[in-house]
Amino acid sequence: MPMIYPPGSKNSSAQLTDNLYRTKDGASLPLRQWLPKTEPKAVIIALHGFNDYSHFFDRPGTYFSAQGIACFAYDQRGFGAAPKRGLWAGIPAYTDDLRILVRLVKHRYPRQPIYVLGESMGGAVIITAIGQVGIPEVEGVILAAPALWARQTMPWYQTSLLWVLAHSFPWLRLSGDGVGVKASDNIEMLRELGRDPLIIKKTRIEAIYGLTDLMDAAFDSADQLRANTLILYGENDEIIPKKPTYDFLQRFLSSDRERKTVAFYPQGYHMLLRDLQAPIAWEDIAAWINLGTDKLPSGADRRANEVLKPLLY
Template structure:
């Protein structure tokens, strides 16, 4: 949609701004002990969130909790888990509230609920593996959740991995995108946005994209208020990134058509300025948004594996695929 149409849409819908507030379905009050089963993570409000895991579950060399992106679910890390799991890494992922197989789909859960879920899952994994290094990894929207979790609760993890993180805040967006979003999120929160016609390619792995299109656990459309919620999440993640203190690996692709490379570059500049222990950035010339599932995905995954398995935080490290 061009600027003129965005502007016209903003004017047309401005009068409807107060008609209907965005729907948020956060976690309920804590009524149960959190627990981790074979197929589900039971949150403090009793909600069961589907879990998938890969690799050595008994005596792993390291543990990774992975948070998926918008419209996706835990299976987003299938390729990652199948490649890195046999190498001695235990990988866990769960369907975040409002996505995948969660009972609150397709509603936005709110930032606090998502960060609390990630934190509770980290605590459960820390209790299960008290002497094993534990890493939080976030992909796209999950990267934004991971940033806030790391910034506010660094004691829960030994390191942070950000894969094409959603850090495109409103200050970096043109007005003709932010204005209609504000209006739509308050006036037509039920309106689904499919992304069709935007001519955006999230990956160069066409067969993988075709497979995902047939997966009913994927969300082919999301509500406008979910988009608004993700925009709020990106804003907060961008502002809290400067509070990160744990070792961090940032990975992104020059061909990313979902999160502008300039937005990730701005995050990189902030992280460099923090003088973090073991901070590295991997930038892939042929990388799209879905880095772990791109055709170059195996190389990206190997770069993450080598960073996790480095023998010391200050060990010399370089990305092989960038």
């Protein structure tokens, strides 16, 4: 059976230090901070993608801090230098860790608006956390290429193979070698990731199964994402296909509640925040936060409207 490796008993208080987020069960999750030199205008809490870790936000965090936005990112359980590396902690663990960290950061910055930003798997964690019970301290949600490839949008042979492997060889580790997908046009950045020992190169089948459970939950939460939201998607994304993304966006945009902005980047890939055109996306995010505008500097919102309009009407 595919296993989940959940947190232990909650026998302590959650705490933040300069480089650690200590959870209620005593787990030490590495934490990175990018702080402006003056009082911040806003705060971003960033969640990395699958097999990645908090370093993913280094360049964006440096940019946003220069724009007066304080940034925090942590290694989620099982990733980076967090405990139980390579093991899947379960959806409740990831969503609870996010909710508690938001409260801690809001306590530190009571007057600043808090934004949560998720890339790929991190986006799915945020969607699920907001959709399940909400996070009232959050002013807005930013999703960069959220992981939405749910089982109902996969071909039957893919879901069947995943089930068989997960229930036969859950411990088996697979690499992405030979898959032939392009995650970004920033080749030097991809080479750096290949040399980074904290990037997981071989993934347990049961972790992939757990990620798919998370994508199912996020995909089904489109109608429950009741928060001011900015969604960014690269039209060259070869990791998360267009169909599940567009299906999610159709349901997400069907309600006029809250502020909703969708941005499509014709030159963008899955790693939008680290692609060669990443500064364009950073500028759009900063404008959405600092200026409160839905008219993005790059015009990516207009491009999204052109693509999605035939699907919505």
